[in-house]
Amino acid sequence: MSDEHSDLYYHAPFHEDHYDVINEAGSYNHNNQKLPYSIVGSSNHGFDPSSSYMSFTECLHGSMDYNSLAKAFGMSPSSSEVFSSIEGNPKPVEIGDFGGGANSTENPVTPNSSVSFSSSEAGGEEDSAKPKKESPPKGTEQDGGECSKKEGKTKKKGEKKQREPRFAFMTKSEVDHLEDGYRWRKYGQKAVKNSPYPRSYYRCTTQKCTVKKRVERSFQDPSIVITTYEGQHNHQIPATLRGNAAAMFSHSMLTPNPLGSTRATFPQDFLAQMAPHIGSQLVAGPGSIYPQNQHPHHQYQVPDYGLLQDIVPSMVFKQEP
């Protein structure tokens, strides 16, 4: 299974302050039960769904080449409204800005919003462009870090904390905190500017695992929840959640990366790892009784390639024999 998608690499020198954002429709938990939420999204760039939508499954199975992929993504060279605005923004959109101000023009993240991918790769070091800050010295995080915060001001100056890769996706959900198979501990909540909905901060409870995630609701479309994962789990899903496809998939995603730990992964891969229940859906075979684009709750919609290009202009899709 780990090879299920190995034939398709998504190699992209991510732009530092970007995240991977995936919109989809339909989400099921490990038991194939419909969850109270679904990843939503469809392109608003005008391509015909009936002919252009392609399931991630297909992509992952590598049964397509670059062109088909481009087609699937609804290749639109200049369709960059969403993200271009983000990039141009003096204040690069924080994930939290999705569905909001940035795109301004009322382009609420409704089922008609375009799927967007964006990500930030750690290697690049911190985003210099964005006003993000990485918790510096607070130490705690990395194992080893211990300095207790307050006095811990002793941060190593030059040492900039490396930014973990981030990945965000929007889901239509009634609940803010989606069940993704991992155990999270909430460590903070903050009000989001220009939004009546707060942003919650969670940390993986597994020791040594520094994965974090932020959850917030789009203020333009309250039914949309934006989840941002940061970092990658260095462990498997908690035992209680094992024994299911999601766990298996997750495991496969955790196998050593032959290309190095810094290899950019296909957003779906990341998603699969970050949110197994979703990821498993992305790689599940086309066994649904419903056509890919007709399943009432299981509709995959591919991101607009044009947006992708804006985000990761040099991304490369590599297919192996």
Place this chain on the structure above:
DNA sequence: CGGGTTTGACCCGCGC
């Protein structure tokens, strides 16, 4: 009682 949540304080980078 252990583990998770709440919440105000604190820290820090950035823009003005």
Place this chain on the structure above:
DNA sequence: GCGCGGGTCAAACCCG
């Protein structure tokens, strides 16, 4: 320098 906003900490609190 100051205020703003995002991110984190940790004491207090809650709950099974």
